[in-house]
Amino acid sequence: MIRRSFATAVASLLAVATFQLAGSAQADGIAPLSVDPKIAAVLGSVSAKRLEALDTRLVGFGTRNLLSEKLNSRTRGVYAARDWVAEQFREIGRSSGGRLAVDFDTFVQPKTDRIPREVETSSVIATLPGDDPQRGVIVMSSHYDSRNSDGSDATRDAPGADDNGSGTIAVLEAARALAPMHFRATLIFATFDGEEQGLFGSAHYAKLLKTKGVRVEANLNNDIIGASLGPNGEQAPNEVRLFSEALPPDAVLRTVNLTGSENDSPSRELARAVREIDGAYLPTMTVRMTNRSDRFQRGGDQQSFAAQGFPAIRYVERFENYDHQHQDIRVENGVQYGDLLKYVDFEYVARVTRLNVAALATLALAPAVPQADVSNKQLSYDTTLSWHPVADASHYEVVWRDTVEPYWTHARDVGAVTSYVVKGLSKDDWIFGVRAVDAAGHKSVAAYPQPLR
Numbered sequence: 394m395i396r397r398s399f400a401t402a403v404a405s406l407l408a409v410a411t412f413q414l415a416g417s418a419q420a421d422g423i424a425p426l427s428v429d430p431k432i433a434a435v436l437g438s439v440s441a442k443r444l445e446a447l448d449t450r451l452v453g454f455g456t457r458n459l460l461s462e463k464l465n466s467r468t469r470g471v472y473a474a475r476d477w478v479a480e481q482f483r484e485i486g487r488s489s490g491g492r493l494a495v496d497f498d499t500f501v502q503p504k505t506d507r508i509p510r511e512v513e514t515s516s517v518i519a520t521l522p523g524d525d526p527q528r529g530v531i532v533m534s535s536h537y538d539s540r541n542s543d544g545s546d547a548t549r550d551a552p553g554a555d556d557n558g559s560g561t562i563a564v565l566e567a568a569r570a571l572a573p574m575h576f577r578a579t580l581i582f583a584t585f586d587g588e589e590q591g592l593f594g595s596a597h598y599a600k601l602l603k604t605k606g607v608r609v610e611a612n613l614n615n616d617i618i619g620a621s622l623g624p625n626g627e628q629a630p631n632e633v634r635l636f637s638e639a640l641p642p643d644a645v646l647r648t649v650n651l652t653g654s655e656n657d658s659p660s661r662e663l664a665r666a667v668r669e670i671d672g673a674y675l676p677t678m679t680v681r682m683t684n685r686s687d688r689f690q691r692g693g694d695q696q697s698f699a700a701q702g703f704p705a706i707r708y709v710e711r712f713e714n715y716d717h718q719h720q721d722i723r724v725e726n727g728v729q730y731g732d733l734l735k736y737v738d739f740e741y742v743a744r745v746t747r748l749n750v751a752a753l754a755t756l757a758l759a760p761a762v763p764q765a766d767v768s769n770k771q772l773s774y775d776t777t778l779s780w781h782p783v784a785d786a787s788h789y790e791v792v793w794r795d796t797v798e799p800y801w802t803h804a805r806d807v808g809a810v811t812s813y814v815v816k817g818l819s820k821d822d823w824i825f826g827v828r829a830v831d832a833a834g835h836k837s838v839a840a841y842p843q844p845l846r
């Protein structure tokens with residue numbers, strides 16, 4: 394027997410330890426999500442040609458200004474457009490087994506400082522019931538109303554081809570793609586009225602869901618997703634922005650959210666999950682997470698959902714052209730103003746629609762988001778996580794990232810357990826999350842730690 398020197402023994406032990414560390418870090422590195430062939434097949438059915446035909450029809454209603462509701466016309470005005478949108482949903486429902494229910498959410502919006510009179514407001518809501526009654530709803534939304542330079546002008550043209558014909562046709566096309574499928578969660582396809590003067594339609598509907606005790610698991614709002622060319626010639630046919638707010642306006646959550654971070658919230662986790670799903674299904678598209686509730690001093694219908702405490706995000710094209718938004722159609726100094734069809738790139742709308750479809754299908758097939766917490770009972774360099782079991786979860790995954798990282802960087806399959814100790818990683822230095830995974834590999838949004846209820 395050869396007696397090794399102490400130095401040699403230490404060196405070989407170090408080599409083993411280093412190898413194990415490298416090995417485990419590599420194993421924990423986050424891998425791309427696996428692609429479900431059923432979902433991939435559905436993405437292929439999204440058609441730029443059909444999207445163009447739909448937007449052409451929508452723009453053909455002349456104006457969809459909220460205040461044009463009294464025109465009493467079948468060919469012009471917001472209600473003519475509303476009835477046409479509803480008919481599209483009904484036709485989609487008929488061709489997919491009659492499971493899609495189509496309703497109006499109609500109410501009288503009182504006068505505000507942004508509208509000259511009270512106005513009957515009417516959103517179109519199509520609901521595809523999920524197979525699991527315990528699950529909540531996932532809402533894809535847009536607004537179908539439009540405006541020109543004068544928000545109260547109910548008569549002159551306001552084509553709204555991009556704002557927000559683009560989002561409305563995406564909702565219709567996503568409904569067409571998904572209505573034949575079965576999901577655990579309920580999918581709602583919403584096209585709201587009265588967005589331009591103060592998010593009236595979405596505020597009413599999100600509040601209605603809250604009042605009825607409906608759990609909105611996610612809102613994916615689409616508003617201005619049609620142009621791939623910016624005002625200075627910027628080309629971004631493969632980029633879209635995804636807005637999400639940080640902490641919800643809930644003071645209690647703020648004070649008890651000791652174990653999360655300023656960069657974690659239900660909406661932000663949703664954005665991370667959607668970006669990850671989108672990256673797996675459409676790797677050529679860059680989904681650019683933008684960490685604010687909406688663009689500077691501007692708003693969108695996702696804020697109505699966030700205001701009720703629901704996770705909500707917004708897709709928007711990369712470079713908006715303000716000459717084409719909220720403008721009377723005119724030429725001034727050789728510049729064409731107006732939200733015209735010719736500025737919409739329907740192949741681009743098709744790609745953004747596919748991003749939505751991939752995310753909606755994955756989240757509606759995946760198990761629900763767990764409720765998870767980090768134990769802070771004792772100071773330790775290990776991190777103990779525990780969570781409530783979720784129906785249909787075959788196992789769970791613990792994810793983490795450095796506190797300054799924007800996205801989850803590490804994931805570990807921890808099996809069918811409801812608590813787990815991550816050895817050697819301190820909760821001071823890392824942000825942790827837990828997600829539920831079903832037998833087919835569909836992953837829920839990650840839950841960031843909050844006190845268990």
Ligand SMILES: [Zn+2]
Binds near residue numbers: 536556588616617
């Ligand atoms: Zn808009």
